[in-house]
Amino acid sequence: MTKVKLTLTIEESVVAHAKVVAKRNRKSLSEMIEEYLASAEPVESGSFSRNMSTALQLRGIAKSTLSKKTDKEIRAMMYKDKYGI
Numbered sequence: 001m002t003k004v005k006l007t008l009t010i011e012e013s014v015v016a017h018a019k020v021v022a023k024r025n026r027k028s029l030s031e032m033i034e035e036y037l038a039s040a041e042p043v044e045s046g047s048f049s050r051n052m053s054t055a056l057q058l059r060g061i062a063k064s065t066l067s068k069k070t071d072k073e074i075r076a077m078m079y080k081d082k083y084g085i
Helices: 012-024 029-039 047-058 071-083
Strands: none
C-alpha cells in the first residue's frame, strides 16, 4: 500500500507522552497512529450527518463556565486533569 505524509497539530506534551509509549512498544509514532486509525470503526453511511445535525441543533443549549472557553483552553484543562501537566 502507498504511504502518504500527514501533518498533524498536537499538543507538545501529548507528543512527548506518545513518543515514550511508542518507544516502550518498540514502534514509531507513525506506526502507532496508523494502527489506531486502521482499527477505528468506520462511520456508518449517513449516521455521521444525522448525529452532527442533532449536535448542531443542541449546540448552545447547555451553558456552563466552559462555554466561555476556547477549545484550546478546554483541552489544556483536560490534559492537566488527566496527566497533571
